[in-house]
Amino acid sequence: MEIWSEQTIKDFQRTLLDWYDKDGRANLPWRLNHEPYRVLVSEIMLQQTQVDTVLPYYERFMAILPTVQDLAQAPEEQVLKLWEGLGYYSRARNLQKAAQYITNDLNGHWPESADDLQALPGVGPYTSAAIASISFGEVVPAVDGNAYRVFSRLLKIDDDIANTKARKVFYDAILPIVDPLRPGDFNQAIMDLGSSYMTAKNPDSQGSPVRAFNAAFRDGVELSYPVKTKKKKPVKQQYMAIVSEKQGNLLFEHRPDKGLLAGFWTFPLVEINSIDEINGQQLNIKPIIHVFTHRRWEIWLVRQQLKPSENQQYLSSDDWQKLSLPTIQHKLLKALGELE
Secondary structure (H helix, E strand, C coil): CCCCCHHHHHHHHHHHHHHHHHHCCCCCHHHCCCCHHHHHHHHHHHCCCCHHHHHHHHHHHHHHCCCHHHHHHCCHHHHHHHHCCCCCCHHHHHHHHHHHHHHHHCCCCCCCCHHHHCCCCCCCHHHHHHHHHHHHCCCCCCCCHHHHHHHHHHHCCCCCCCCCCHHHHHHHHHHHHCCCCCHHHHHHHHHHHHCCCCCCCCCCCCCCCCHHHCHHHHCCCHHHCCCCCCCCCCEEEEEEEEECEECCEEEEEECCCCCCCCCCEECCEEEECCHHHCCCEECCCCCEEEECCCEEEEEEEEECCCCCCCCEEEECHHHHCCCCCCHHHHHHHHHHHHHC
16 A cells, blocks of 8 residues: 655645536535535435435435434435435434434534444444535545545555455545545545546546556556455245225235335235246236346235235325335336236
């Protein structure tokens, strides 16, 4: 790993922030106002989701729930409906829990350090550092995927980022480089750099504003960084999605409060070991695919007539359209509409 001199660090800070001031994405709505609630909502939405996807969700969410108190007091169903389509719904639930903690337990007072912010539900080391640096000016690196990629290349850090111990290595390496006067802008500039000139594939290192500081590019090994072991393939699981209709209404099941799709309404889902176990009228020849982080669901729509159990009920289209439905249920409804 390369170690920069104090002069190199100052030169890098100036070069990076000059570029950010001129060409960074300062017009993003959460960058126009550094109020911590706005930053929190944006950072939670941006977890595993692209900026272009988040923008309309963020604008709508903030228009309806503009303050942390509004979010704390909102019905959970409203919050989930606003989140519908973003996926990873535990983020929305934790976001509301964080708002309730700030409003009810802290009397509306925000923790201001990265360490203290991690007391909020759903807020980990990266998100806490982002809020602390952007909203409260704490000199702390926000280490996410972009930071891993950017600094592994700049400094040729060989630690495997799939290993949890790598975070401390990167944190310690980046901390002395964070601009002490503009830590929030520094972290946001690194985000922009990682999503533009220093992308995972096809980086434009020749045109990068920090090309002179990129040790991996200088040595012709840029695509070898960051070092990361491959993820295991998701485990395949097969399901029947039961289509049961009564007087134009469809049967929906309220999922348990824990596990995948917790608390959502879906068609009744029955796990099977193979397609040979399908019991009923199979509607689709090819399965509907939905991939979670560690699981790959293959789902067949099967028509059966069921008597509702305690956690099931027949709903009209007007009723189920008012619910927050997970992405997989939207896929099933779309496929059903195409088949019928």
